[in-house]
Amino acid sequence: MISIILVEPQMGENIGAAARAMKNFGISDLRIINPRDGWPNPQAIAMSVGAVDIINSAVIYDNLRDAIADLHKIYATSCQTRDMNKSVLNSSELQQHILDLFGNSTTSTKIGFVFGRESSGLGNEEIMLADEIVSIPTTKFSSLNLGQAICIICYELFKNSTNTISTAQSNKIDDLATKQDKEYFYQHLFDALQSKDFFKTETKSKIMQMKIRNIFERINNLTSTELRTLRGIIANLIK
Amino acid sequence: MISIILVEPQMGENIGAAARAMKNFGISDLRIINPRDGWPNPQAIAMSVGAVDIINSAVIYDNLRDAIADLHKIYATSCQTRDMNKSVLNSSELQQHILDLFGNSTTSTKIGFVFGRESSGLGNEEIMLADEIVSIPTTKFSSLNLGQAICIICYELFKNSTNTISTAQSNKIDDLATKQDKEYFYQHLFDALQSKDFFKTETKSKIMQMKIRNIFERINNLTSTELRTLRGIIANLIK
Numbered sequence: 116m117i118s119i120i121l122v123e124p125q126m127g128e129n130i131g132a133a134a135r136a137m138k139n140f141g142i143s144d145l146r147i148i149n150p151r152d153g154w155p156n157p158q159a160i161a162m163s164v165g166a167v168d169i170i171n172s173a174v175i176y177d178n179l180r181d182a183i184a185d186l187h188k189i190y191a192t193s194c195q196t197r198d199m200n201k202s203v204l205n206s207s208e209l210q211q212h213i214l215d216l217f218g219n220s221t222t223s224t225k226i227g228f229v230f231g232r233e234s235s236g237l238g239n240e241e242i243m244l245a246d247e248i249v250s251i252p253t254t255k256f257s258s259l260n261l262g263q264a265i266c267i268i269c270y271e272l273f274k275n276s277t278n279t280i281s282t283a284q285s286n287k288i289d290d291l292a293t294k295q296d297k298e299y300f301y302q303h304l305f306d307a308l309q310s311k312d313f314f315k316t317e318t319k320s321k322i323m324q325m326k327i328r329n330i331f332e333r334i335n336n337l338t339s340t341e342l343r344t345l346r347g348i349i350a351n352l353i354k
Numbered sequence: 355m356i357s358i359i360l361v362e363p364q365m366g367e368n369i370g371a372a373a374r375a376m377k378n379f380g381i382s383d384l385r386i387i388n389p390r391d392g393w394p395n396p397q398a399i400a401m402s403v404g405a406v407d408i409i410n411s412a413v414i415y416d417n418l419r420d421a422i423a424d425l426h427k428i429y430a431t432s433c434q435t436r437d438m439n440k441s442v443l444n445s446s447e448l449q450q451h452i453l454d455l456f457g458n459s460t461t462s463t464k465i466g467f468v469f470g471r472e473s474s475g476l477g478n479e480e481i482m483l484a485d486e487i488v489s490i491p492t493t494k495f496s497s498l499n500l501g502q503a504i505c506i507i508c509y510e511l512f513k514n515s516t517n518t519i520s521t522a523q524s525n526k527i528d529d530l531a532t533k534q535d536k537e538y539f540y541q542h543l544f545d546a547l548q549s550k551d552f553f554k555t556e557t558k559s560k561i562m563q564m565k566i567r568n569i570f571e572r573i574n575n576l577t578s579t580e581l582r583t584l585r586g587i588i589a590n591l592i593k
Contacts, residue, residue: 352591
């Protein structure tokens with residue numbers, strides 16, 4: 116249960132970009148405190164593209180305290196180190212940190228991330244309302260675009276949530292070449308090279324054959340169809 | 355040594371947002387293929403804010419092949435599963451993956467990340483030029499804003515850079531073939547095949563050439579010495 120809370124955002128475009136990123140990463144609750152250009156905001160709608168539902172259900176508040184009243188834990192985002200005696204969390208540790216704190220009870224725990232104005236970020240009084248500070252590591256050029264900062268936090272919260280099975284998108288490989296197929300290919304290739312005197316001496320021949328095998332063995336997931344193509348190439352070239 | 359490569363970006367705002375994110379995360383080499391609205395682009399400059407130096411030093415190309423000629427390893431970003439038999443990497447594994455591959459030799463290895471058009475991403479022929487695909491995990495609402503996608507990749511590459519001391523095996527790979535080297539190899543191979551009537555028709559020729567490229571592009575960390583071996587094989591077989 117994650118909420119994104121924008122304090123006095125200035126550009127509608129950034130609100131729209133925030134909504135789109137939220138939807139990319141499975142977060143839907145958007146709360147906005149005093150948007151500079153009023154509400155609804157046509158630029159926000161335009162930039163949200165397929166996430167206009169999040170814009171339409173966003174709730175407007177006139178102060179941060181009310182906006183976070185029903186939440187359990189608040190993180191303020193800031194790139195600045197302030198003398199506030201609050202712990203500062205690196206964004207890359209965020210997901211693990213929340214898991215450590217709440218474990219699987221995250222479903223009933225309501226967590227909010229507060230983002231400040233494009234021009235000046237969050238003020239000290241606003242940061243004070245938060246439990247912790249989250250900071251996104253950057254170079255010395257630390258001024259992040261608001262929409263991008265929100266995007267990174269949403270991404271960090273989402274990215275391993277499904278245990279990100281990277282094989283989820285693994286390609287169809289039901290046609291993998293067998294070791295035997297490859298062996299036939301090497302024999303074919305080496306015989307062809309032999310017939311053209313490619314291997315000068317017996318010893319050099321062994322070393323060269325190992326080198327050649329070492330090249331072709333590094334082709335990931337070579338299929339038997341592809342192997343036939345390679346054999347076709349050899350048959351053709353020696354014609 | 356990281357390059358960000360944009361293929362036919364449509365919105366200047368996204369190019370500017372890309373430059374800003376690159377600077378936030380310490381990447382400076384921007385290459386652009388046929389920006390829709392020409393170059394220089396006032397919107398790109400406006401959105402880049404403090405990163406106008408990256409916009410000013412961006413290099414414009416008229417095709418992807420030229421844009422990546424001097425790079426060693428190319429990652430295409432895509433959210434789509436395609437039957438290309440290329441491995442798909444989750445963005446959250448990116449930094450570790452690059453450390454594992456290149457260890458501390460990353461300083462001499464030139465790596466490029468290719469991003470497609472806002473409307474339609476990268477085409478198959480463009481993805482084919484890449485060694486691997488990187489995918490950012492999302493919900494079913496998978497269409498990321500271009501500037502935000504670039505931001506996430508740059509962030510992932512940067513975020514632990516100061517504390518992930520590579521204990522990874524520093525594979526000695528100071529001899530990696532460049533894209534240009536590979537291009538010469540393909541020309542050599544295709545010319546040889548052409549001279550032997552391997553390609554029956556013009557259409558079949560294009561498809562077959564794509565298939566052949568797709569096989570050889572999957573050889574991990576092909577060195578220029580190995581590439582010379584492959585070219586030696588071709589020269590020998592057509593004798």
